[in-house]
Amino acid sequence: MLTAVARPKRSLAELIAxxxxxxxxxxxxxxxxxxxxRDGVITGEGPTTAGRVHFSRSLDVRDAEWCARILTARGVNETAVSRQEAQALFQINEAAAERSDGGKFDDLFAKAILHHAVSASGLSVPSRTVALAPETSIESWAPARSNDINVEVLEWIAAEMRGKRRSSRTLMTILAVLFGAAAPLVHSLPQLADLGM
Known part of the structure; x- marks a missing residue:
């Protein structure tokens, strides 16, 4: 279930700093x-949309660049993508009915969710600047097949994706690998049937 990431309490400038x-x-x-x-994508207004025309419910290259900048900032680079960050990305993905980013957000979104899932399963992950880079292939760092994928993580991802109007083709491919890696667990996760896995 999608737990809303709260409205920001600090300014964007303070957070970026x-x-x-x-x-x-x-x-x-x-x-x-x-x-x-997320708020800029929803309303078309705010500090991440300043200085350009931005329609509500749309995601463009600059939005994807903001996400990449935040996710790969020096202060968080050596840590795994957190559950809170993953939830915020799910919310951005769902809010963006229109896309004009050339697939940049989709690639970042999928890699970030996988980064979180692999790390939350107790497996090692590379730094964010390596794992989330557009030129880095997922196959270069993600487990091809692993029985060590945490069931709770799979359940959480399935719950986040269920009933959403928008799904990421890249994320669905990655999840097929993860769910395939955890094939013995699939029968115990009724949510996976809802995703067509």
Missing amino acids: AIESSSIATGEQAAEALAFV
Whole structure:
């Protein structure tokens, strides 16, 4: 179930300064910064849309760049993508009815969700700047097949995706690999049937 990432309490400038300059930034701060992107996508207004024409419910290249900047900031780069950040990305994905980003957000979204899933399953992941880079193939760092994928993580992802009007083809491919890796667990997860897995 999608738990809403709260409205930001600090300014975007404060959050960006914290995650780009602090060595102890948190996923919570990054998720709060991503909430500004989500709000800009929903309304077409706000600090992430300043200085350009931005229609509501649309996601463009600059929105994708904001997400990449936030997710790969120095302060969070060496940590795994957090559940809060992953939830914020699910919200951005769902809010964006129109896309004009050339697939940049979709690629980042899928890699970030996988980064979270692999790490939350206790497996090692590379730094975000490596794992989330457009030129990095997922196959270069993601487990091809692993029986170590955490059931709770799979259930959470399935719940986040169920009933959504928009799904990421890249994310669906990755999840097919993850769910395939956890094939013995599939029968115990009724949510997966809803996703056509």
